[in-house]
Amino acid sequence: MIQKPIKLFYWPSLQGRGEFVRLVLEYNNIPYEDVCRDKAKGVKPLLNILESSKTIFAPPILQIGELFLNQTPNILQYLGKILNFSGGSEANQRECHSIQLSIADFTSEIHNLHHPISSSLYYEDQIVEAILATNTFFENRFDKWFQFFERAIGNNPYITGSVLTYVDLSLFQIWAGMIHAYPNRMKERRIHFPKMDSLYFRVKEDEKLRTYLNSTRRIPFNEHGIFRYYPKLDGESQIS
Ligand SMILES: N[C@@H](CCC(=O)N[C@@H](CS)C(=O)NCC(=O)O)C(=O)O
Incomplete structure (x- = not known):
């Protein structure tokens, strides 16, 4: 410790x-x-x-x-x-780091959907571009990303096997974020990614996390973070 x-x-x-x-x-x-x-x-x-x-x-x-x-x-x-929280062996540690770097790339890509021009401008100043970016992401990138993450999970409960690692917590976080930000789009899509979905529930219901997730220390998702719910980006009427 x-x-x-x-x-x-x-x-x-x-x-x-x-x-x-x-x-x-x-x-x-x-x-x-x-x-x-x-x-x-x-x-x-x-x-x-x-x-x-x-x-x-x-x-x-x-x-x-x-x-x-x-x-x-x-x-x-x-x-x-x-903390011995990356699957033990050197190979597992390397694997965790590699996947985590991809999660970082994914995170930036998601952030840029609501800020495609610049993070120094308000979302409201780049809505048209944000809609275009988000539609394109869901057409061309969503499946590619989550097929990759599902492949990484493979047939194990967790990314490196039977023991949870920090990467599993991050995968939980991005899936939770996607469900918050794109409830409509995710309704249709999540059934096609059963490994992400079951990992999400496994982590969410893990006793070691439950207290935190239900506490005030867990800030609710909101429209200041990475995963933001904007109805127009979730496929609601995009004209107006
Ligand atoms: N690659 C960095 C990115 C860090 C980052 O972009 N942090 C955001 C908040 S999540 C920030 O405060 N950025 C300020 C800026 O880009 O000016 C990481 O993974 O930690």
């Missing part, structure tokens, strides 16, 4: 990429401070790091004692190793 104090620096009002890290800490019952969610501190400590760090461009950031980690797959790879 980790003996040093652990601090997570992430935007306080959204799950975002911080959630991939939170899920690992919560599942393993690791005490940590979610620094910016402390209203007295706010985002100041995070901004201080971003303004002064040579290596860190964006959160999530995990501080373990004196060590500062960033880039989500990098953080998870580290936690996977010290």
